[in-house]
Amino acid sequence: MSLPNQLGQLAAILVCFLLAWLLARRFGPKFDDWIRGLEGRPKWQLRWLIALRNRTQLAFFAILAWLASSGFAYVYNFPSRRYLVTLAATIATAWFFIRIAAQVVKNRFLRRIVIWGLTVYATLYYVGLLDEATRFLDGLAIEFGDFRLTLLAILKAVLVTGLLFFGARLIAGTAAKRISRNEDISPSMRVLTVKFLQVALYSAAFFIGLKAVGFDLTGLAVLSGAIGVGLGFGLQKVVSNLVSGVIILLDKSVKPGDVISLGDTFGWIESLGARYVSVVTRDGKEYLIPNEDLITGQVVNWSHSNQFVRLDIFFGTAYSDDPHKVRKIAIEAAQSVQRVLSFKPPVCHITGFGDSSVDYILRFWITDPTDGLTNIRGNVYLALWDAFQEHGISIPFPQREVKVLGGTMPSPATGAGKD
Known part of the structure; x- marks a missing residue:
């Protein structure tokens, strides 16, 4: 040329x-x-x-x-x-x-x-120039006795492991989508199955990638055991949360979508993680609660076995109002609120005779606690107010009457001491 x-x-x-x-x-x-x-x-x-x-x-x-x-x-x-x-x-x-x-x-x-x-x-x-580059990379090596680690082997390991990780991620993503759409499996078992599949696929990709390029996994196994013992002592809390997460998934005590109360936190479970549970409250805050707290603490699961939630509100009326009429009006007012269940009708009972009112409890059921509890209570209270105003039912408040004996008011100086 x-x-x-x-x-x-x-x-x-x-x-x-x-x-x-x-x-x-x-x-x-x-x-x-x-x-x-x-x-x-x-x-x-x-x-x-x-x-x-x-x-x-x-x-x-x-x-x-x-x-x-x-x-x-x-x-x-x-x-x-x-x-x-x-x-x-x-x-x-x-x-x-x-x-x-x-x-x-x-x-x-x-x-x-x-x-x-x-x-x-x-x-x-x-x-x-591929052969020349291969020989050059193979010549750059670190040797420890019989062990020889070359730059070419490292690049091959990174390439093969990367491809296997990509394949594992693709398979895990596809399987996760199919599992999440399977209604025959409970939500907690779906999460557990996806997590187990991801761990198995990524672990297999890692070890197969190292083995494919000629790494001896015997020494790696010994080193992994020593590291595992050290991590077991240093990361007890992390391991405890991981084990607690597996227990939660297996016993199905909580699952995505459940409405729970833990201390002052009230909300619904958004997702179950390996270390924590994501709980979203009504005001949009997302709390990451460690799995161990759900195992060792007292948790109120409002939707564990079913979605029915009973709510109670308390009120009082004057002694001059007919209790039978008050109970009937209260039940009808609660039934007029949209979220209150009609096939589990509300009930109203007298709980006591107070100092200035007859005290009642009104109980009703809902099936959508994720839509809020305070707002439904407020709507029922508002319906009670409107119904009581319409039927002339009064809601009393404590009053105090002061009587002056003897017909004269004491002077400000009365009872004042002298120096």
Whole structure:
């Protein structure tokens, strides 16, 4: 291959690069407008389109380089006279498909590692320097007796383990979606099954990846045992929370969606984690309660066996009002509130005769405690107020009457002492 031919191929590559840059500047904004006009498309389609938009210049360069290679093939019959152009077109095509295919990796950091790793590998492969690079990396080693750790082995381990982790994550995500939609399995068993599947898949990916590149797992097992003993003493609370989480999932004492009270915290369980339970309150606060507290503490589960929740409110009426009429009006007022159950009708009972009122308790049932307890109590109190006002039922309050004996008021100076 003569020098003028080499310069001609390099000039053709440079022209293709400039034309690709101009075409990307020309059609890039139109591509952006077209993507913005898409509505109702899944996120994964938009992510792929954006990735394609960001590689338009590389795609144009690969197409133009292949056209230039075809032009050189038409003029020259020898493959060597179009070698550089064909090599540039091949490498550009490989880079383009690597960057597009890497979009399956959702983690940005891992995606960058995959892109750069495969880009370097593809470039060395097509340039013909892969064997030399392999020998160079294999020569960079750390030796401890019979143990020899090379940079090539580390890179292989990272690559193989990364691919296995990606496969494990993909399988675990797909299985988790199917398990979460299975209504035949209880919510707590769904969470336990997903957690167990994730641990099994990731552990298998880790050990298979190390074994695939030739690592001896015997020493690793001894080291893991020693580390496990140390962690067992130093991380007792963490281990306790992990074990408590497994117990919670197995005995089904609480599950996602349950309404619980723990101390001053009242809310519904959003999710069950390996270390803590996420509880969301009515005011939007999310409490992360350690699993151990749910095992050792007193927990009120408002929806453990069913969704029925009974609420009590207390009120009093004047002694002049008929108790039979008051009970009837109170029950009808509670039944008029939307969330109060009609097939478990409210009841009203006299609880005592107070100093200034006849005291009552009104009990009613609901099935949606996640919608709030204070608001439903307030609605029932408001219905009672309206009903009592309509029927002339009075709600008394304590009154005190002061009588002055002897017919005269004591003077301010009465009882004052003398110096």
